[in-house]
Amino acid sequence: MNCTRGAPRPDRLGAYAAALSALRRLATLERSDPERTELREFVIGEYMSYARYVAGRFRQRGESAEDLEQVAYVGLVKAVDSYDAEFHTTFLTYATPVITGEIKRHFRDTTWDVHVPRRMQELSAALRHARESMAHELGRDPTVSELADRLDASTEEIVNAMDASAVYNASSLDVPVGLSDGDGATLGELIGADDPAYGQVIDREALKPVLAELDERDKRILLLRYFRNMSQTEIGEEIGVSQMQVSRLLTRILGRLRSALGVGSG
Amino acid sequence: MAQRIQVTRVNGRTTPEIASVLLTVPAHQDYIVIVRSAVAQLAACFGFTLGEIGDLRLAVDEACNLLVAGAGADLAASGLQCQAGVRGDELRVMVAASAAAADPPDTDGLGWAILNALVDGLDWERDHDVVRVHVAKRRGTGAG
Numbered sequence: 001m002n003c004t005r006g007a008p009r010p011d012r013l014g015a016y017a018a019a020l021s022a023l024r025r026l027a028t029l030e031r032s033d034p035e036r037t038e039l040r041e042f043v044i045g046e047y048m049s050y051a052r053y054v055a056g057r058f059r060q061r062g063e064s065a066e067d068l069e070q071v072a073y074v075g076l077v078k079a080v081d082s083y084d085a086e087f088h089t090t091f092l093t094y095a096t097p098v099i100t101g102e103i104k105r106h107f108r109d110t111t112w113d114v115h116v117p118r119r120m121q122e123l124s125a126a127l128r129h130a131r132e133s134m135a136h137e138l139g140r141d142p143t144v145s146e147l148a149d150r151l152d153a154s155t156e157e158i159v160n161a162m163d164a165s166a167v168y169n170a171s172s173l174d175v176p177v178g179l180s181d182g183d184g185a186t187l188g189e190l191i192g193a194d195d196p197a198y199g200q201v202i203d204r205e206a207l208k209p210v211l212a213e214l215d216e217r218d219k220r221i222l223l224l225r226y227f228r229n230m231s232q233t234e235i236g237e238e239i240g241v242s243q244m245q246v247s248r249l250l251t252r253i254l255g256r257l258r259s260a261l262g263v264g265s266g
Numbered sequence: 267m268a269q270r271i272q273v274t275r276v277n278g279r280t281t282p283e284i285a286s287v288l289l290t291v292p293a294h295q296d297y298i299v300i301v302r303s304a305v306a307q308l309a310a311c312f313g314f315t316l317g318e319i320g321d322l323r324l325a326v327d328e329a330c331n332l333l334v335a336g337a338g339a340d341l342a343a344s345g346l347q348c349q350a351g352v353r354g355d356e357l358r359v360m361v362a363a364s365a366a367a368a369d370p371p372d373t374d375g376l377g378w379a380i381l382n383a384l385v386d387g388l389d390w391e392r393d394h395d396v397v398r399v400h401v402a403k404r405r406g407t408g409a410g
Contacts, residue, residue, distance in 0.1 A: 131316060141317045144310035155310045159303070162316060162323075207383035216320040219384065223328050227377030 019046035024085050043080050051076040054099045064242055075102030123161040126151055210260040218253050286351035293363045294342040298330040301348045305359055312352045314405050321384040322403045328381055329361050329399040335369035359401045368397035
């Protein structure tokens with residue numbers, strides 16, 4: 001198998017041995033030593049495939065593979081620069097958590113696709129909690145002014161925070177990984193969107209309660225797909241997730257629609 | 267292009283019975299957010315819930331997109347008009363743009379059915395060279 005993205009092959013370990021001795025030598029050199037730059041580049045280059053391998057374990061979480069690899073490389077560079085053979089056993093056991101740490105930090109920092117001011121992020125989180133607890137207390141969805149009172153914010157801030165949470169990309173670490181039906185190639189068949197009679201079959205009243213259970217992002221995805229006729233890739237760009245994830249989300253959303261509307265799968 | 271924004275609303279805690287918002291923005295995607303936010307703020311002033319506002323925003327967003335779908339740089343100047351008003355428990359939004367910029371909706375399609383299900387009233391009309399989309403959303407219907 002000629003695959004550089006899998007787990008390191010045994011002959012790769014031989015190459016790592018050369019990299020490891022270079023790494024040891026690197027640690028002994030002064031920061032200003034001209035040989036350092038060259039050695040550092042060599043070592044980083046040698047371990048790049050390993051960084052990609054680590055990045056690969058975080059795929060299917062809605063981030064593009066290239067972005068993940070870039071982040072993994074940053075982690076690798078950090079690991080190379082901070083590795084100390086006297087303290088750390090092998091380079092890989094030291095580097096792996098550094099690289100995964102970098103990737104996790106990336107997920108944590110960038111799940112907000114659009115830069116949202118801190119106050120908005122906090123308000124947005126507070127809003128979700130307040131909405132849930134108030135819905136529980138009141139037995140209905142709270143109005144914006146009720147939420148504003150509870151959170152000591154203006155209605156304007158609440159509406160803006162809604163805007164902020166609408167761009168929140170939920171494709172973080174809590175997204176289920178590896179749904180087996182995630183290829184999405186049969187989505188059109190699932191719902192029969194090309195069938196002109198469909199609109200008459202599912203009337204608005206039947207759709208209403210089903211849609212009411214979806215969150216705003218899911219509804220938006222449905223509209224982008226079936227109202228604007230966007231491709232999965234275009235939808236991904238619009239809401240800031242990968243095409244793969246759009247595919248998975250659509251499969252899930254349509255699955256819910258289908259079962260709720262009693263449309264047979266087929 | 268200058269935007270005309272005119273808000274008729276009595277300030278203060280007491281909610282006026284009737285309020286309306288008129289605005290004109292360039293017929294371009296980048297300006298849809300202004301229309302969407304204005305409608306959302308209006309709904310917020312009138313005691314709509316977050317879920318209702320979310321649906322309303324989605325519907326207004328799609329309606330506006332429909333109206334500017336075919337607009338190039340030349341048509342952007344022709345403007346996208348929005349008129350939103352509250353009457354009793356219902357918020358009505360009318361968005362209009364030049365027919366040359368608009369992409370007539372496929373009202374038999376699933377997309378239109380979904381959009382329709384998010385609101386309490388949805389209609390479109392073509393009047394000579396203007397296309398209008400009407401959206402209505404009632405307060406406290408329990409959707410969302």
